Amino acid sequence: MSTRGVLSFGGLLSARGVRALSAGLVALVALIAAVVLLGPDGDSAGGTEDGRPGPAADRxxxxxxxxxxxxxxxxxxxxxxxxxxxxxxxxIGGTSARIQxxxxLGxxxxxxxxxxxxxAAAPGTPAAAPGTMRRLTFSGRPGVTVPAGGGVTSDPxxxxxxxxxxLLVTTYSPAPSGPVTYHPHARQTSYLARGxxxxxxxxxxxxxxxxSWRYLTGVDVRGPHTDGAVAAIGDSITDGSTSTPDTNHRWPDFLAARLRTEPGAPRYGVLNxxxxxxxLLTDGSRWSVSGGPSVLSRLxxxxxxxxxxxxxxxxxxLNDLFKSPRRLxxxxxxxxxxxxxRRARARGIQVTGSTLTPFGGHRGYRAELDSVRQALNAKIRAGEVFERYADFDKALRDPGNPLRLRPAYDSGDHLHPSDAGYRAMAExxxxxxLKGRAPAAS
Structure with missing residues (x-):
């Protein structure tokens, strides 16, 4: 409305009218801000399940x-x-969620x-807790087509x-979709249903x-206490191979428990x-259930x-030694x-390395391979590789025979830790x- 229109409506505005107009503009700005903060389904991402306003969402x-x-x-x-x-x-918990x-590999x-x-209504069950089932949308739509070689993130x-x-994350596909991208060694029971x-x-x-987990690669949360996450990247020892199924006894699980409970610990989520x-250096075959893209290619x-x-x-x-015996x-x-x-520092992400763990007695053991492991560990301990490190070798090795795992920490194959060994790694x-952010590389 033009100034002329305002004047013709009732003459010059009084001071009271100006104040009323200002209050109306403030209210309009607040309304617009509220609309911007609404999720794609029209719900505030920081609200509670019954629709009442909740705490302000963080990140x-x-x-x-x-x-x-x-x-x-x-x-x-x-x-x-x-x-x-x-x-x-x-x-880690939150008040909103989304999935990837x-x-x-399709x-x-x-x-x-x-x-x-x-x-979940109870640990490991396919039943949902009452009142918690949420339909997921993608850019406001009830379904999505994920292109071959691609990925998608749901709306919150x-x-x-x-x-x-x-949590129970369910997907339904109506038509054949070709080869399935999956994570074979979940150590967790999931479920299938027809229709x-x-x-x-x-x-x-x-x-x-x-x-195994199929298609699902991530769950994010948002809320007042979502301060960040630590990612654990590695091989079968990080994957939790040989840990007791359905108990969440991988070493990243034990690390998450420490972060939740220990005084002064950063309240980080843990991504396995x-x-x-x-x-580290070489990709495995996409058709093999063991290997996957190298750490450098998937970082x-x-x-x-x-x-x-x-x-x-x-x-x-360790697998670089076992599978590439000439790479010594x-x-x-x-x-x-x-x-x-270098790549993590460029993104302001802290890096903690780890020493390579002992494997004496394992079928892949060779003295020349172990000498490479020990030489690399010496470099790590001397600060020549990482600025900070966790000494997994020291945590797991047998004091009486340091080339082997401590018996209580050995799953039995002389390579992968037991549940107790995974706990020792987390400790x-x-x-x-893990706190703070690394200075970005100049």
Whole structure:
């Protein structure tokens, strides 16, 4: 409205009218700000489940993740007409949630017609806690097509997500979608059901149990206490191979428990980006259930671009020795680790390295390989590779025979730790070193 229009309506505005007009403008600005802060479904991301206003949301932080590791063998058409209910365990809580889906290793578009997230009614069950089932949308739409080689992030939904709780993330695909991107060694039971059962809360139709995660690669939360996350990247030892299934006894799980409970610890989420058989320098075959893309090739996707990552802990190197027996130069491995540090520092992310753990008695043991391990460990301890490190070798080795794992920490294969060994690894991490952000490289 022009000034002339205002004057013609009632003459010059009085002081009271000016104040009223100003108050109206302030209210309009507040309304616009509120609309901007609303989620795609019209709900405030910081609200409570029953619609009441909640605390102001802070920043997105990963609470759970799994690396896209391989193509599921023997499945060329995907899961047409099937609901996949992935069960995942959170490390940090929030008041809103969103998920990431990956078709990284697929060769055809992946059509998701229905996706949902809910809290599990009890640990490990496919049943949802009452009142927690949420339908997920993607750019405001109820379904999404994930392109071959790509990934998507859902819109946020209001959901109270506790730390150390199980979530149910379900996807339903109506049509064949080609090879399946999955994480084979989940150490966690998930479920399949025929038909579109993404909104089912009872779990009764989820009669088939599976031990891998499919398509799902991340869950983020947002809330007043989502201060950041630490990513753990590595091989089967980080993946939790040989830990007791359905107990969350991988070393990153024990680390998450320490971060939640110890005084003065940063309240970070923990993202497990371990892949069994993974190497630092060399990619594995996409068709093998053991290997995956190398740490250097997947660092950006699995760590540097993840929501809220402030620190990364690197546990890698043994498979480079086992699978590349001619690669016996510890300096080449050290250079690969230094590359991780350089790339992370450029993003302001702290890096904690780790020493390579003993494997005496394992079928892959050779004295010349162990000499490379020990030479690399000496470089790490001397500060020639990382600015800070966790001494996993010292935490796990047998004091009476340091080439081998301590018997109580040995799962039995003389390479992978037991549950107690994984706990000892988590206890070897200096939590204070995870705080803050690294100075960006100049």
């Amino acid at each position: 997105w932080t990963g609470t759970w993740s799994a690396a896209a590791a391989a193509v599921e063998p023997g499945n060329v058409d995907g899961y047409a007409g099937t609901s996949i209910r992935n069960v995942v365990h959170t490390s 889906l990956s078709n990284l 060769t055809r578009p992946l059509a998701i017609r229905h996706a949902s997230i809910a809290r 939904v209001r959901l109270t997500v506790p730390p150390a709780a199980d 579109d059962r993404a909104a089912d809360t009872t779990g009764a139709d989820y009669t088939k149990k599976v031990t 980006q371990g892949i069994s058989g993974n190497r 950006e996707r699995d760590v540097l671009s993840r929501a809220g990552v402030r620190s990364v802990i690197v546990e890698i190197g 130069d510890p300096e080449e491995l050290a250079d690969g680790m230094r590359e991780i540090v 070897a991490v200096n939590l204070r070193q």
